[in-house]
Amino acid sequence: MPELAEVEYYRKEWDPGIGDPIVEVLAHPKARIFRDAPARAIVKHLKGEKLTGSFAHGKQILFQFSNGHWLGLHLGMTGRLSSQPRDYEPEKHDHLVLRGKKQTLVFCDPRMFGKVIFDRCEDFPEWWAALPPAVTSDRFTRTKMEAFLGRFKKSPIKTVLMDQRFFPGIGNWMADEICWKIKIDPATRCGDLTAKQVNELWKATREVSRKALQIIGEDWSDPPKTWLFTHRWKDGGKCPRKGCGADLVRADLRGRTTCWCPQCQG
Numbered sequence: 001m002p003e004l005a006e007v008e009y010y011r012k013e014w015d016p017g018i019g020d021p022i023v024e025v026l027a028h029p030k031a032r033i034f035r036d037a038p039a040r041a042i043v044k045h046l047k048g049e050k051l052t053g054s055f056a057h058g059k060q061i062l063f064q065f066s067n068g069h070w071l072g073l074h075l076g077m078t079g080r081l082s083s084q085p086r087d088y089e090p091e092k093h094d095h096l097v098l099r100g101k102k103q104t105l106v107f108c109d110p111r112m113f114g115k116v117i118f119d120r121c122e123d124f125p126e127w128w129a130a131l132p133p134a135v136t137s138d139r140f141t142r143t144k145m146e147a148f149l150g151r152f153k154k155s156p157i158k159t160v161l162m163d164q165r166f167f168p169g170i171g172n173w174m175a176d177e178i179c180w181k182i183k184i185d186p187a188t189r190c191g192d193l194t195a196k197q198v199n200e201l202w203k204a205t206r207e208v209s210r211k212a213l214q215i216i217g218e219d220w221s222d223p224p225k226t227w228l229f230t231h232r233w234k235d236g237g238k239c240p241r242k243g244c245g246a247d248l249v250r251a252d253l254r255g256r257t258t259c260w261c262p263q264c265q266g
């Protein structure tokens with residue numbers, strides 16, 4: 001499932017279409033991605049408009065079009081965006097296709113957990129303005145984070161880290177990476193974290209996010225081998241921390257596959 005850095009990567013995929021007038025909009029009206037915004041309104045209103053800009057925030061993407069049209073996208077589990085040549089033939093799972101004079105912009109989503117939001121307004125849509133501060137912004141403060149964790153004293157830190165109401169864009173792999181980085185067992189209850197751990201958690205959340213945006217958000221490169229990321233997916237993965245090298249463990253934690261090092265994070 002795309003997390004903040006993958007979402008940032010996909011946001012830029014439509015950049016080649018900026019300024020290119022849309023001559024045709026193709027949509028599968030019954031696709032579940034249109035559950036909150038009827039496809040016919042999008043088809044009607046975007047034809048003839050131009051993409052003018054794009055924004056990513058956590059797991060959300062917002063595309064701005066001429067004359068106050070806005071298209072919000074959530075990629076869900078399997079959604080992806082691409083730019084294709086003008087004469088591109090849409091495939092089965094391409095549920096929304098914006099054909100321009102030069103480019104074709106495609107939203108493909110095989111499992112359709114993704115969704116589309118459509119607004120017509122001068123300024124940014126209300127739902128966008130109401131999103132919580134980005135974890136990399138100055139408004140994401142340690143004090144606010146501590147207060148949020150305080151509401152979930154009995155919940156595992158890993159689960160709370162994925163709560164989009166406060167940690168927009170943090171998903172499964174990033175939450176594991178953050179816990180691993182500061183040597184916290186992902187199952188630790190928020191109420192049991194020490195003040196020092198809370199401080200480290202705040203710093204690591206920002207650092208992992210910033211670096212993931214730089215590395216994956218840029219061109220889908222893998223993070224360095226010194227991250228848990230490159231070792232977590234395969235059986236037999238070893239902890240990459242200098243001087244450790246213990247076998248990594250993968251197990252279910254509240255419905256999500258979690259990977260950690262029993263030696264560093266015990």
Ligand SMILES: [Zn+2]
Nearest residue numbers: 239244261264
């Ligand atoms: Zn280790």
